[in-house]
Amino acid sequence: MAWILLLLLPVACLQAGNSAGHSRETGFGVIQLANLSGVQGGSIEIPFSFYFSWELAEDPQMKITWRWKHFHGEFIYNSTPSFKHEHFKDRLVLTWIQGRTSGALRILNLKENDQATYFCRVSLQTTEGMKIVQSIKGTQLTIFPTGSTTTRSPSMVTSAMNTAGIKDTECHRSASLVNLGAMVGVAVATAVLITPVYVLMFILWWKKRPAD
Known part of the structure; x- marks a missing residue:
């Protein structure tokens, strides 16, 4: 799951501004999603990736650590040596x-007080010495309460359905009026075309009728 998220990271998230004060031109940084959400009792994965242009030492000794709440907040995880904050036991x-x-x-097992900002920190040994990003x-x-949803409330749905119903009614009404108008137009046009013909036929008949 984490690897899929990393592949789907939008370009907007791949900004070096989310790294320790450096741009991608400097050749190093850490990339994280800006926002994530979870539900109490569930679980969440916070993806990360990092890049650098330094030449790694023969033994790079890469280490991943995590802080929370703010940039200089407490460490909650350390890959080497292994450490986990008591809150996240x-x-x-x-x-x-x-x-x-x-x-x-x-x-x-997400808890309400897990809601915070999380910062990934990477340490690695290079030919220029230890580097930290x-x-x-x-x-x-x-973190949302258990059972919470992001769907619209029933009142909003009902309102939307009512509005849609009104619009549909108006559309049908408009269509009926258009049809009626079209029928009237055809009838008038037919009357205009046929009437002169009948008048002419009457005049011819009148002239040919025998005199009394």
Whole structure:
């Protein structure tokens, strides 16, 4: 699922402005979705990817860490050495393979107070030394209560149906008026064309009738 989301990241999300103060021209950054939402009790995956132009050391020692709430917020996850914040005990799973430049952080059994902004931070050893890159804006996670939906309320649906019904009625009424007008027009045109013919026939008959 995470890999599919990464492939579908819109161009708008692939902005270097969501990396630690650098643009893509500088050659490094972290990419995250701006917003995600989940439901209490469910789970959510926060996809991420990163890029860089440095030459990696023989042993790059890539490490993924996550912060929450704000850019300098508490660390909630560390891939090496393994660490998970007490608030997320047994609820965090990192989908990532050492050496890959993309993955996802999965949060299980979502709680109301999980609603926050999450920031991915990447550390890697290069020929120029240890480099660290972190997302600036992160991903804002919104949590909805269990059973909540994003569908329109019944009143809105009813209103829409009523409006549609009125429009349909008006359309049928307009169509009926058009048909009636067309029929009247044809009748008038027919009368205009036929009347002179009957008048002419009457005059000819009148002239040929025998005198008294």
